[in-house]
Amino acid sequence: MRLTRHRRWAVPIVAAAAVGLTLTACTGDIANEEAGDVDCSDYEEYGTFDGAEVTVAGTILDLEADRLVESWSDFETCTGISVDYQGSSEFEAQIAVLAEGGNAPDVGIVPQPGLLKRLADGGWLIPASDPVVANIDEFWDPIWKEYATVDDTVWAAPLMASVKGWVWYSPDEFEEKGYEIPQTLDELKELSDTIAAEGDHKPWCVGLESGDATGWPGTDWIEDYMIRLHGADVYDQWVTHEIPFNDPQVAEAFDAVGEYLKSDDMVNGGIGDVSTLVTEAFQTAGLPILEGECSLHHQASFYETFWNPEGGDENTVASEGTVFGFLLPPANAGDPLSVTGGGEFPVAFRDAEEVEAFRTYLSSDLWANNRVSLGGVVSANKGLDPENASSELLVQAVEILQDPETTFRFDGSDLMPGAVGADSFWKGIVAWVGGESTEQVLDTVEASWPAS
Incomplete structure (x- = not known):
């Protein structure tokens, strides 16, 4: 599940108001530089347009939205295309309604392959142009192209x-107490048991609350255990329903995760007992680590943004910094690296040259390096220089994504039908x-x- 966050201000638009969707707006004007200050040689291939506009919508909000807008500022200046981005926490729920009513934005940044398929099946999407597909083939592992392909048509680039x-x-806590980074799932359990036995605090802090999507962080735990315990082939069978959801292998993953999430000895450090998992927002759940009230927090690479919620830099993400991360280890030492992850796909609802010029830019290594250099995120684009990532951990994340030996699988709940991945699975975690x-x-x- 892709993260969403709420803004304090909103700009309603007429089309959205008809379906009860409130969007927050970010226009390129706030980030644009004067044309004289921009080297446009890198943007010549996208052409020039007089007064063209592209509207964009998605779930990306707050600081991430500001950085997203900045990432195409020079593109706007050099091409003459004005890009109007509007973000909403209700985007996923309402985009199909807007498309059916003819009110969709030109481009929708879709965070779920399952939602992309639904929009494609509805007949609302414009296929990716040849330049976009060429960029996909050049810059991405083939698995990413599969996630954006429906009925042999490629609809978007990652x-x-x-x-x-x-x-x-906390690296300081690990050094002070002599904790070692676990190399297997059993060693992770041993570390958790050790921290619990010391009695200073609960080992884990967890937050599953996310509005209508409450429960999704728990699905990430299950998915990570599925791919580590049973491998990518079984994972694929699970998300495509070649094996049933109540298969014994799925139960094994749930029970392994349950040793943490269903145990008052393990959670919820600095927050409360197990019952607080569903009331603690995922955005704030890891912060007790900073106060020494828990030691461990399971969350994706994008969580880096939340260690400095006000946008400062007082908490450094580094192996010798305030906070750092290690990948959930494999079941057995020496197992090949298998990871789960997420991403977005800019689909098009309007067939226009300026729209495809914009989507071609977003699929390029130029855009990937521009955006990642602004901080807080990564891309699987193979043309991305890992050193442009904003922290030691994100550099590692880029290298993992670019490594041909890595087995990558998209977030399982995002691949499942909406009735499961965005409904019963989330609700099942809460009930569990x-x-x-x-x-x-x-x-x-x-x-x-x-x-x-």
């Missing part, structure tokens, strides 16, 4: 990416940490899987 399965921790058994929850989710 945009940003995240590597999930990071375990955030609330006391329902693994068997009950898996049977309920399995029963919700669409028949076709």
Whole structure:
């Protein structure tokens, strides 16, 4: 599941008001430089346009939205295309309604392959142009092209990416107490047991609250354990329903995660007991590490942004800094690196040269380096220089994504049908940490899987 955050201000638009969707606006004007200050030689291939505008919408908000707008500032200056971005936490729920009513933006930044497929099946999308597809073939691992392909048609290029399965921790605490980075899942459990036995605080801090999407951080735990315990092939069978959701292998992953999320000895450091998992916002759940009230927090690479919620730099993300992360280890030492992650896909709802010029830029190594240099995110674009990433951890994330030996799989719930991945699976996590058994929850989710 892709993160969403709420702004304090909003600019309603007429089309959105008709369906109850409030969007927050960011226009390129706030970031544009004077044309004389910009070297436009890198942008000549995109052409020039007189008075053209491209409207864009997505789930990206707040500081990330500001940086996104800045990433295409020079593109606007050099091409003459004005890009108007509007972000909303309701984008995923309402974009199909807007498309059906003819009110969709020119470009929608879609964070779920399942949602992309739904929009393609609805007949609302414009196929990716040849230059976009050429960039995909040049700059991305083939698995990313598969995620944006429906019925043999490629609909979009990837945009940003995240590597999930990071375990955030305090390097100072680990050094002071002599903790070692675990190399296997068993060693992670041993470390957690050690911290719990010391009695100073609970080892883990966890937050599953995310508005209508409450529960999704728990699905990330399950997905990370599925790929580590059973491998990519079984993971693929699970997300495509070649094995049922209540398969014993899925139960094994739930029970392994349950040793943490369903145990008052393990959670919820600095926050409360197990019941607080569903009321603590995922954005703030890791912050007790900074106060020494928990030691470990499971969250994706994008969580780097939240260590400095006011946009400052007092908390450094580094191996010798305030906070850092290690990847959730494999089941067995020496297992090949398998990770889960997420990303976005800019789909088009309007067939126009300026729209495809913009999408071609977003699919380029130029855009990837421009955006990543601004901080807080990474991309799986192979033309990205890892050193442009804003922290030691994000440099590692880029290298993981670019490594041909890495087995990467997209977030499982984002690949499943919406009735499961964006509904019963999330709700199942909430019921499960609330006391329902693994068997009950898996049977309920399995029963919700669409028949076709």
